[in-house]
Amino acid sequence: MATHKTRMLIIGSGPAGLSAAIYGARAMMEPIVVQGLQPGGQLTITTDVENYPGFRDVVQGPWLMQEMQAQAEHVGTRMMWDTIVSVDLENGSPFRAVGDSGDVYEGETLVIATGAQARWLGVPGEMELGGKGVSACATCDGFFYRGKKVAVIGGGNTAVEEALYLTNHSDDVTLIHRRDSLRAERILQERLFRHPKIKVLWNKVVESFEGDPLAGGLTHLSLKDTVSGDMSAFHCDGAFVAIGHAPSTELFKKKLAMDDGGYLLVEPGTPKTAIPGVFACGDVMDHTYRQAVTAAGTGCMAALDAERFLATSKFEKEQVPESTW
Structure with missing residues (x-):
């Protein structure tokens, strides 16, 4: 068991998480990305991607995510092959998360980019015949x-x-x-x-x-x-x-506010949750657009806001009390 500390801890490795990592690394926050059960997110199970900006021709989802990960690592992101099983948000920054490996991750800021998973019908035979038709x-x-x-x-x-x-x-x-x-x-x-x-x-x-x-x-x-x-x-x-997806927010029940669909609630127009220093981006908070490009955009926003949060916190700590003379 080991403890990994960072200025920005990111849970999830889809377009949102990796975009946050790229911007966070370039801001010298030395981010750690815990990849989870589906490294690369939903795009790794998508073949033709024809609506991601910058590519005239159709590209493959897994390839696109490999490139995003390589870019994040190139600028200084640490990728961890682990799955977070519990988080502690009650005591504020630094935020603590525990992986199923037993390793502990501590981040001065936390970016939640856990995405969404496929919904099922919940009818007889569905689970029993899963993978068998x-x-x-x-x-x-x-x-x-x-x-x-x-x-x-x-x-x-x-x-x-x-x-x-x-x-x-x-x-x-x-x-x-x-x-x-x-x-x-x-x-x-x-x-x-x-x-x-x-x-x-x-x-x-x-x-x-x-x-x-x-x-x-x-x-x-x-x-x-x-x-x-x-x-x-x-x-x-x-x-x-193929009836849509449900946000992967089980970890955060009773820890962060959610809507009726289980999506994390954020301050409108931002990735800020109700807990200072905790940000949510991508499909975990977006029940309207749910696109790779919008997920990447909110990942960028989360990193920029995380950087501002750290800068503000540092400024407040460095303030010298006024003289009482």
């Missing part, structure tokens, strides 16, 4: 369904993007949505509806995932029509749940 990441597992029949459950950007991606592997992709219209951006909807390999099942919800986890995995989905109430079976080889 049921997945929440088409870009991770789509390859295993080459030439097979697959379904995507959802109606937002995530679901449409997953369905479009799966056409690289399957000629038979069905999007299943509980309503009669999609929430996805118009340009994505147009691509979906024009694609010859994609069909849409409207007004259907998944009641259960059926199959044998020990023999063959998923066989079909049990669907309920939201209008008529009729039940039906949809036979497929793979099903991808």
